[in-house]
Amino acid sequence: MSEASPEVAHRLRRIQSALGVHADGMLGPETLTAIEQRLAIAAPRKAASLRCSCKSLDALVRFEIGSRAQYEKLYAQPTWPGGESGVTIGIGYDLGYASKAQIEADWGPHLEQPDRAALAAVQGMKGVAARQLASGIRHIRIPLVAAEAVFYASTLPRFARLTRETFPGVEKLPPDAQGALLSLVFNRGGSLAGDRRSEMRAIRDALSGRRVALSKIATQVDAMQRLWPDVRGLRDRRHEEAELIRAARRRYQAAERVDV
DSSP states (O other): OOOOOHHHHHHHHHHHHHHTSOOOSOOOHHHHHHHHHHTTOOOOOOOOSOEEEHHHHHHHHHHHHOSHHHIIIIISSOBOOSTTOBOEETTTEETTSSOHHHHHHHHTTTSOHHHHHHHHHTTTOBHHHHHHHHGGGTTOOOOHHHHHHHIIIIIHHHHHHHHHHHSTTGGGSOHHHHHHHHHHHHHHOSOOOSGGGHHHHHHHHHHTSSSOOHHHHHHHHHHGGGGOTTOHHHHHHHHHHHHHHHTOOSOOOGGGEEEO
């Protein structure tokens, strides 16, 4: 499958300008919501786990791939992010933690069968084994338009459900805060076991109270910076997530909210 042409991206920017949303030439949740509202139709509703802000989802994508140019340079081909990750493609799609059936369902509409077979061959592999296998499938290229489609339609809803399971009560928070905690779980998973997860347990406990103080949750997210003393990117991500939570009690326009 080919990536959206410059002409298509240009046309999408014109549509976005007419809709009054950020004209970046990328088909994200803000644009889809604006199109649905302009056409006065409702997309077929699935059971949503969270109601996030476009701002928080845009931040999540930026944390994962940076800019469009960075995606093309660094993430359009399979990578291994390190640690216990598996081979990762698109926008944070970890083949080490996806089933073969899930990979086929998600990528079948976007990639040719030989590429899907190569991805399935590294399914379930993590850590050093995944690092060794990643270089063998670098010939596969994931167009950004396909990466976005899988991210918004499949990956994000799965992690929204996991976020709600990890932090019961998260759905009662303002949209910026829901999106920030979704970003946290997208990055770290939903485990609450062990010393390295003590702040996540504290967030769960804070959400169980009758009155939830956003400042307490934000403080715990900020405190996780202790885990990556030498990894500035993760420290900055935790700080930005915390700031989203601290400032989450604000007025939201309808087009700023996305059900995930």
